[in-house]
Amino acid sequence: xxxxxxxxxxxxxxxxxxxxxxxxxxxxxxxxxxxxxxxxxxxxxxxxxxxxxxxxxxxxxxxxxxxxxxxxxxxxxxxxxxxxxxxxxxxxxxxxxxxxxxxxxxxxxxxxxxxxxxxxxxxxxxxxxxxxxxxxxxxxxxxxxxxxxxxxxxxxxxxxxxxxxxxxxx
Numbered sequence: 001x002x003x004x005x006x007x008x009x010x011x012x013x014x015x016x017x018x019x020x021x022x023x024x025x026x027x028x029x030x031x032x033x034x035x036x037x038x039x040x041x042x043x044x045x046x047x048x049x050x051x052x053x054x055x056x057x058x059x060x061x062x063x064x065x066x067x068x069x070x071x072x073x074x075x076x077x078x079x080x081x082x083x084x085x086x087x088x089x090x091x092x093x094x095x096x097x098x099x100x101x102x103x104x105x106x107x108x109x110x111x112x113x114x115x116x117x118x119x120x121x122x123x124x125x126x127x128x129x130x131x132x133x134x135x136x137x138x139x140x141x142x143x144x145x146x147x148x149x150x151x152x153x154x155x156x157x158x159x160x161x162x163x164x165x166x167x168x169x170x
Contacts, residue, residue: 009166012095016163019091019105022078023156029076029084030149033110036065036072037142040118044135047125055125062121062134066112073111084110084148095162103162105155108148116141 040062047058073085083090087107094102109115118137125131 009168012093013163013166013168015093016159016166018079019093019103020156020159020163022081022083022091023105023152023159025078026076026083026152027149027156029072030110030145030152032072033069033116034142034145034149036069037116037138037145040065040134040138044131044138047131048128055131059121059124062125066118066120069110069112069116069118073115083107083152084115086111086114103155103159105152105159108144108151110145110148116144 043058043061043065047055047062050058074082076082076084081087081091083105084107086109090107091105092102093104112118113120116137118141119133121130121134123130125134
């Protein structure tokens, strides 16, 4: 969503509304990803406390949850824009005559491996070291997700403010 030419306020209001809908879809997906990360955390606890069978089950569940994160990121699309599934460009809105300059909302890759850094499991959590590696990666993924959420919430707040300040008619 790149708006390069000067727009009248009603047109700009529509573009900002569309960008807000993209952010809403993105933030909804982030909530779902946060839930999947919490499930991974629980799965890793179960892997630590259980025997070989529990570890194999936990590894399978971990794989499923990584896939669910990727699916959620891929489906976080609105109006042809997806800010979290590896996009190279984000949203840029040039405000032009409205005196505000431009607003840019960048993409953040939040796919399981590429963006969140959740490693694939190859050894079925055969030892505690592999569980610890997954736990460390999970902590980093949770931090990255929290930061992305904060940025997208701030972007939505800024767009909402600009939207409210625009005249309804020109």
